[in-house]
Amino acid sequence: MCSTCVDRIFTSGPTSCPVPHCGKTLRKKGFHKAFFGDLKVEREVDIRKRVGEVFNRRQDEFETLLDWNNYLEEVESLVFDLVEGTQKEKAEAEQKLRAYRTMNLRDIEENRKAGLEEADQERRREDEEKEAAKRRRLETLREEQEAKLDVEKSRRDVLERMANTDEDPNIISQQAQKVILKKSSARRKMADTATESNGSARDPNLTIRGLKKKIAPVLEKPYDPFGGIDLAPSRYALQDHYDNEWLAGAKNDARHMAGGYSLKEYYARTMFEAFSGLGVFIEEEVVNRGPPVTSPAVATAAAAEASGGRIKLGHKMELDDVF
Amino acid sequence: MTPQGTISEDERYRTSTQYRLWSFTRPSIHSLRTTTNQLAAENVREAVRRARETRAVASADVSEADTENSRPASAAPEGPPDVEVDCLTVEEELKLVMFYCRQTIQLGDHLKLPTEVKATAIQYMKRFYITNSLMTYDPASILKTALFFATKTENHYFRLTKFAEAIGKTKPEDVLASEFLLTQGLRFTFDVRHPFRALEGAVMEMQGMANNTIPVHSTFEGRKPTSMARRVKEAHGKAREYLKTSALLTDVYFHYTPSQIMTASLFIADEELINWYMATKLQEGSEVHGKVVKAVSDCASMLQAIPPTAEPSAAERKDIAALGKKLKKCRNPEKIDLVGLQRAKREGELAADDKIIKKRKLEREKSTKEGEDLFGPGIKKD
Structure with missing residues (x-):
């Protein structure tokens, strides 16, 4: 229906539906501009909004994930009935919706309030964050300005001193450099402490409700490629050093050792093979x-x-x- | 079994493919070879019969076309058609495999390959001919492929063209023809555990014991063999000779672990020394000790059947020559030309590819032609 028709028919108060044999009483308040080009989508969105206002349970109200998913599924099938169902199914779903509303009036109201509150909190938190970011930006800007002024000032001092006294200019400039460095490091330290205090002092109002308790991370053990299997030999004890005339050359030859070759690898392998499978x-x-x-x-x-x-x-x- | 969390040297050996796939008991390996031999013999007879039939058909065609020339065509090179092919027995096959293993060593020496490469190649040959018969696949060509594979597995790089050249009268295709065949015959396992490095380990430790750098339990200290250092050195050399030849030519790799083979070779070289060494390692009188001693002595007697210095006697050589002739007669005629088969296979694949490419090209040309037409493709009339 176009907006002109709506104006024409319903400005004077609630009237019955202009569709023949419909008989429902409609108000101007109930009409709104379609957001989606496809009216079918628009209708579904409307229905979803309506159902969502009634079935507004939250996940933390359920004991298990399965329960929560079952609930979601139920709601979804109700929506489907309303959108796609036959006349009879629609009526049934409508009936169900109404019954649920009357039965759980208090819960629905509570959840609605909680939802509003949450959205409110979220908005406030975002505002707060934006504010803080802005403050930080200004702060750094100001600091930079100060640092620049400082440097400028000390440079002027140095020049003055050079002009007025007959000290070695090199020493003067060195001293000035030191002073500048000290100042800037002091400023940095101050800034650090400031941010630290900023971070730790959290506004109690800003904490988000319902966050899960954090568990301190368990210290990770060093990685063991063998998964805890003990490969210690049972039939021999590996020595650090064996006499072997074949190896005498390799031991003293830089060409063998420079590449990172370790004779111990060879010892371990030969000894392992000597006894691997003896039993x-x-x-x-x-x-x-x-x-x-x-x-x-x-x-x-x-x-x-x-x-x-x-x-x-x-x-x-x-x-x-x-x- | 082993206690939780520890894994003994033996357990680690049990994870190897040599243990899992290539270890057999004596009866099982014999039965395997027998089945292989019987199946191959049947196949050879089948193939020869088929070849004769086709030849008979061909000669019949010739006689129809030209009656004068029918006689030379029917004179088949394999004798009269009714005679059954005389196939090799299992024992004969084994003798020939041994001969070709010796050939492998000689070829390896000629190519100046290290011992491990030769040893691995021989194990490949032996493993391959458990499940395949000499009558089916020619050992002379399998030998080259095995040796070439061994250079790869043992990390001794040898360029294929140079390899073929060095062998002489061989083209790279000859080496590669049975590449996949051998790989499949090896059941895709290339790892061969040799006793050579094990020997170095044992000798190093014994040397250390002789020099008192490695402590020995006091009960064994007094029983230490006299002039041990010298004896260890001598035993080392002798044992190495056994490992380089006897161990490769016999079936010990299938029945014993490298560690046991190594101990057995030392056992042959110096029995007293190795008995003392085993006593220091395994509790004397325990079950394991008894079993190890038995396995080692069994293995040693198997090794001694073919001493390292023994060359085949004149009679044996004659025997081998006769067997070689016999083998020539009972070769599977369908599998002689491996290179040709390989090429045919590859060309078959290529031909199939070519066909597809040609078809696509034709289609493309057709469609472009039609597209170029001013009013599009013509309307077909039924």
């Missing part, structure tokens, strides 16, 4: 292996595969003939 008895251990795990099946596959074509094996293994 592994293949004749006993391999017998107990199940046939599908070990080679026989594969072996036959490889042999059969030589005949050409492709063969499917029992345990889902497929081999292509190479040629």
Whole structure:
């Protein structure tokens, strides 16, 4: 309906709907300009607004995340019924909405207030932040100005002193430099303390309600690539040094050692290999292996595969003939 | 099992592919080789039969076209068609594999490759021919590929073209033809654990014990072998010889761990010394000690079956020559030309690609042609 028609029909107070057989009583207050080009979207937004005002529970009211999600889903299906449902579904949903409103009037009101308060607080906090940023900017500007003036002033002093006394100009300028440095460092220190005090002194009004308690971070242990496995040898003790005529050259040769090669690596490896598997008895251990795990099946596959074509094996293994 | 949080040297060895995939008991390896041999023999007979059939068809065609020339065409090089192919047995195959392992060592010596490279190449050969038969794939070409692979795994860079050149009468394609075949035969595991470095470790420690730089428990101090330092040195040299030859030519890598092989080689070199050494390491009289001693002596007797200095006798050589001839006769005719097969495969893939590219090009040309038409493509009449 165009705004002129609305004006024409409803200026004189509530009237029944101009659509034939509708019979609803409408007021001018209920009309508003469409924001979206698509009226369907506009209608859905209106409905959402209306439902959202009633179903305005918050996540922290629920004990578990699942409950909260279930609630959201329920609300969403209600909205869907209102938007897309048939006449009957719409009526049912409408009924449900009304029933919920009357039942939970107090909760809804509370939540509405809380929401308003929160939005208010948020706005205030933002204002505060903006204000602080502005203050800081001015502060730094002022400090810079001061520092510049200071430098200027001491330079003038130096010139004056040089002109009026007969001291060594070099010494004078050095002293002046020192003075400038001292001053600027003192200023920096002062600024630091100022910001510190600024940061620690929080306005109690600004703290956000409902934040989760912070847990102090646990000190991280140094990374262990072996995940805590002890690789200490059990059959030998690694020495720092072994006699080996083969290695005598390498020990004293800069070309070997310059690259960061460590003989200990070699010692550790040789000693490890000398004893790795000494107590592994293949004749006993391999017998107990199940046939599908070990080679026989594969072996036959490889042999059969030589005949050409492709063969499917029992345990889902497929081999292509190479040629 | 091991206590929580610690992982012993043995456990770490159990994570290796050599333990997980390439360790067998004697019966299991034998049965594997038997199945491989039987399957390969069947395939060879099949393939030969197929080849004869196609030849028969071809000769029939020729006789129809030209009756005079039919005789030379039907004279097949493989003898009369009814004779069954005489295939190699498992034992014969093993002998030949051993021969080709020796060849690998010689070729490695010729190319001046380090011991580990030769050793790895031989293990590749041995592993490959557990699940593949000599009758299917020619050992002479697999050997080159294995050696080339070994230079890569053992970090001894050898440029392919130079490698092929150094071998002589070999092209790079020959080396690469069986590349994937071998990789698959190795079940994509390239790591071979050798006992060479282990020997250095044990010798270093024994040397330290001899020089009193490494403390020995007091109960063993008194029983220390006499003039230990000298004996350790001698044992070292002898053991190394065994590891360089006997260990590679026998099946010890499949049945024992590198540590046990190393101990066995020292055991052969100086029994008293190594018994004392084992006693210092493992509790004497304990179960583990007994088992280790048994495994080591078993391994030692296996090693001694082929002493390092032993060259094949004249009779053996004759035997091998005969087997080589026999092998030539029972080769799978479909798998002889690996290079050709490889090329055919690659060209097959390329040809397929070419076809697609050609088709696309044609389509593109057509569409541009139509687009250039002033009034667009013509309306087709049904």
